[in-house]
Amino acid sequence: MLWDVEAEDWLVLGFEVVDGRSSDFAPDSPDLPLVVDSIGEIGRLSLPRIAQDWTETRWDRFVSDGAEAELFRGxxxxxxxxxxxxxxxxxxxxxxxxxxxxxxxxxFIDPALLVLQLIAAGHTPDSAEKWAEQLTAWREAAPQAVDAFAAANLRMYRAAVDRKPEADWLKAMVDACQAWTEYRGVAPDWLMSGSRRTGEPSPGRTGAVVGRRQ
Incomplete structure (x- = not known):
């Protein structure tokens, strides 16, 4: 952003024009090292004062208890x-x-979201996590937090497909989430048994999911 002007009911922002193309997340894409480096740079940014009250809570309604929700705080x-x-x-x-x-x-949340996007773009879960391993935030993440996050996204996207069954991109994200939870060994029992119930945690399992910050 180059400048901003606030007057009466208007807030006008001026941005630099970037003449570029969208990145490619496919396996063997030459863009991936730069994207990973960019996510690492984002992770090193100081938290702006304005963001102090932006506590991440979008997964809370999908987790099994408050202790699991705390895994996503930071x-x-x-x-x-x-x-x-x-x-x-x-x-x-x-x-x-x-x-x-x-x-x-x-x-770890941004690196974990990268993993999910890479799987959706055609990577195996193992390959996607190897890209994330280049990031300190991923290497230092507690495995149980990543497990909960993977299961959470599955519940979120299945619920989203129920709301918008015509959205093919949501179905693709469900497939990616299923592949990731199976790889990590945290696929819910209702998924492994072929149940079509959505957003429903299985007995003895934990999980979380993503939605927009309110």
Whole structure:
């Protein structure tokens, strides 16, 4: 952002024009090292004063208890909207744009969201996690927190498909979530048994899911 002007009921923002293309998250894409570096740079940003009250709570309604919700708390600035269209490539430089859902939460969340997006783009869960392993925030994450996050996203996207069954991209995200939870060994019993119930945790399992910050 280059400048901003606030007058009466208007807030006008002026941005630099970036003449770039959307990034490619597919396996073997040359964009991936730059995207990973960009996410690492985001993770090193100081939390702005304005973000102090932006506590990450969007997964809370999908977890089994308050203790699990605490796994997603933290003091890191998160972008949380890490899809290929939001990384613009300009030669050997990458721009992270469209910060519509910034929050304050656990450092591992952005790397974990990258994993999910990479799986949706055609990576195996193992390959996707190997990209995330380049990030300190991922390497330092508690395995149980990542497990809960993976299961959470599955519940969220299945619920989203119920609301919008015509949205193919949501179905693709469900498939990615299912692959990830199976890889991590935390696929809910209702999934493994073929049940079509959505958003329903199975006995003895825990999980979480993602929705927009209110």
């Amino acid at each position: 003091d890191s600035l998160l972008c949380t909207d890490l899809n290929p269209s939001n990384f613009l490539m300009v030669k050997r430089r990458v721009w992270a744009v469209d910060w519509a859902w910034p929050t304050r939460g656990a450092r």
